[in-house]
Amino acid sequence: MSASITYRLRVNGEERDISDGWVGESLLYVLRERLGLPGAKNACEQGECGSCSVLVDGTLVCACLVLAGACEERSIETVEALGDDGSLSDVQDAFVEAGAVQCGFCTPGLVVAVHDLLAREPRPDELAVREAISGNLCRCTGYGRILDAVARVVAERGEW
Amino acid sequence: MSVVAPRSFEDALAELAVEPDRHTLAGGTDLMVEVNFDHRRPESVLSLHRIAELREWATHDEQLVLGSGVTCATLERPPFTTLAPALAQAARTVGSPQIRNAATIGGNLCTASPAGDLLPVLSALDASIVCARAAGTRTVSIHEFLLGPKRTALEVGELVERIEIPVAQGGQEFLKVGARNAMVIAIASVAMIATSIDVRIALGSVGPTVIRARGSERWIGERGFDPAVIDELAERVAGEARPIDDHRSSAEYRRHAIRVCTQRAAQRIFGDGL
Numbered sequence: 365m366s367a368s369i370t371y372r373l374r375v376n377g378e379e380r381d382i383s384d385g386w387v388g389e390s391l392l393y394v395l396r397e398r399l400g401l402p403g404a405k406n407a408c409e410q411g412e413c414g415s416c417s418v419l420v421d422g423t424l425v426c427a428c429l430v431l432a433g434a435c436e437e438r439s440i441e442t443v444e445a446l447g448d449d450g451s452l453s454d455v456q457d458a459f460v461e462a463g464a465v466q467c468g469f470c471t472p473g474l475v476v477a478v479h480d481l482l483a484r485e486p487r488p489d490e491l492a493v494r495e496a497i498s499g500n501l502c503r504c505t506g507y508g509r510i511l512d513a514v515a516r517v518v519a520e521r522g523e524w
Numbered sequence: 525m526s527v528v529a530p531r532s533f534e535d536a537l538a539e540l541a542v543e544p545d546r547h548t549l550a551g552g553t554d555l556m557v558e559v560n561f562d563h564r565r566p567e568s569v570l571s572l573h574r575i576a577e578l579r580e581w582a583t584h585d586e587q588l589v590l591g592s593g594v595t596c597a598t599l600e601r602p603p604f605t606t607l608a609p610a611l612a613q614a615a616r617t618v619g620s621p622q623i624r625n626a627a628t629i630g631g632n633l634c635t636a637s638p639a640g641d642l643l644p645v646l647s648a649l650d651a652s653i654v655c656a657r658a659a660g661t662r663t664v665s666i667h668e669f670l671l672g673p674k675r676t677a678l679e680v681g682e683l684v685e686r687i688e689i690p691v692a693q694g695g696q697e698f699l700k701v702g703a704r705n706a707m708v709i710a711i712a713s714v715a716m717i718a719t720s721i722d723v724r725i726a727l728g729s730v731g732p733t734v735i736r737a738r739g740s741e742r743w744i745g746e747r748g749f750d751p752a753v754i755d756e757l758a759e760r761v762a763g764e765a766r767p768i769d770d771h772r773s774s775a776e777y778r779r780h781a782i783r784v785c786t787q788r789a790a791q792r793i794f795g796d797g798l
Contacts (some may be wrong), residue, residue: 369525387525388559388566409560411553411623412707426622429556431549433527434571477621498706499620 371436375399376445382432391435392416392427395442403443403472414500417473417480418442424480426499443472446479455479455517462513466504474500478514487518529571533578533656536683539570541658544681546570550593550631553623578630578685583607586691592630592684596642600624608689610645610696610715617641617700620707630684633669636676639729643670644715645698647726647734649689656685663688670733694718695793699785700728703772711773712781714761716789723749725786730765730778737764751795758786 368384373394380399390409395401395418405415409428416427419441427442446453452460455478465471474497481488481496488496493514494507502510528546530536540546547566549555550573558564572578578593588607590599598604599615618624618632618641632642633653643666651666655678669677678684695718702708713728723744725737740760747753767778 367525369527371527387527387569388564390556390560410557411619414620414622417622423625424622425626428560429552429623429626431527431552431556431559431569431571434529434549434552434569434573436529495706496621499622501707 369433371433373399373432373435373440374438375401375440376442385433387433389432390428391418391420391430391432391440394432395427395440401442401444405469405472407469411499412501413470413473414477414497415470415473417476417500419476419480424477443476446475453479454520455482455513458513458516458520459510462509462516464505464509464513470500470502470504474502474510478517482514482517482521486521488514525567527569527571529574531574531576533575533683533685536570536572536575537656537658540681540683543568548572548634548683550628550634551595551626553619553627554631554635554637572630572683583691586693588689588691590629590687590689592633592686593628594630596624596627596629596632597621599629599642607691608645608649608696609692610648610698610717611642611689613696613698614641614645614700614713614715617698617708617710623707629687633684633687634676634678636670636672636674636733638673638731638733639710639713640734641698641700641710641713641728643734644713644726644728645696645717646687646689647736648715648717648724650724652688653684654686654688655679655682657682661685666734667736672732690719692717693720697789697792699789701781701785709772712765712767712778712785714782714785714789716786716793718793725761725789727761727765727782730767730782732766735764735766737761739764749790749794751791754787754790754795757790758783761786 370383407413407415411426411429418427547569549571578591581590596615596618604612632640646666653664653669697716700710700713710729715726717724727735762779762783765782767775769775
């Protein structure tokens, strides 16, 4: 029995090979430490904080609670894929403009969660927004400016 | 070391028959925490995520049959809000949207935490748990399945295939108290299920596993329900809790929370609301 595992992941549309992996590694660890994608943040490692939020097969999950070795043939999208060619997405822009970014540690997870919400529900009421971001802890903003940022995106997208 | 992810339940059982010590991975929201904190070092893993049949559900003859891989995110939404309202309410209180997208009913059962949110509802509904191995299946009552904190009747080489509960016939409520509304492990919870013939009440987080308040159920069954009995019912139910002091709450507060949740559940089901 070999001491390590080898597998292939599809991350942000690219096939990435993982070799010498340990069977118990989380997707968060593999993204950050093996694939050079540090956007998903490592804080609690128990699904409490949401700072490692990513999409697996289009579903919002905490990357720390996903076993990387069980992700073959699944589509993984991280915060790095949200803007086009290095520019910010509309949600990221709105976070900056609304002052919803303070220390910034929770921001990538919140941005992924807000993209997921607005893709499913383009015009959420405030309760729906609060529930959708209830798994993302922010210890700086008090959430008011995050709610403002989401409202800005809803308004801007609605104008199109 | 390896991760296997078979596409059919039959193949999963065959894998387990060959290598019974494999760690079973459902949603991962419990197992991965233990792995991340080095409380477990899995050598090999059986992941169930590719098995579409485990995510299926159906109704047959007033029974709701749920595959063990049905997620909390599925259970919190229609049609489960009418087929199994208390289960939907409980599912909606689990963790966060991210957790509910991953966490499964089978995982909640097999982790068997004293604070497992779906468990009081399944107990109050007298759920049947269908356990499978390569050689065949057996059906175990929820009351025999949950043995104690993190202990179940699931045997080596078995997987939970499905859970069977009755479709709701009357009022159902699930109430949970925690330090805040979201992302919280229960300090105390109450599931109350009314049918045409009885009222069932089960309590979470106030004992080594779920407690059915059978004395109170018998009392209300004989006494009959009217709004004047709510306070005494709540007192009796709180008396059947067996809470402890721990880092999350005191036993005294837990018993108080059971009393209040029972009052509110009874008011919502039988009274004109709250």
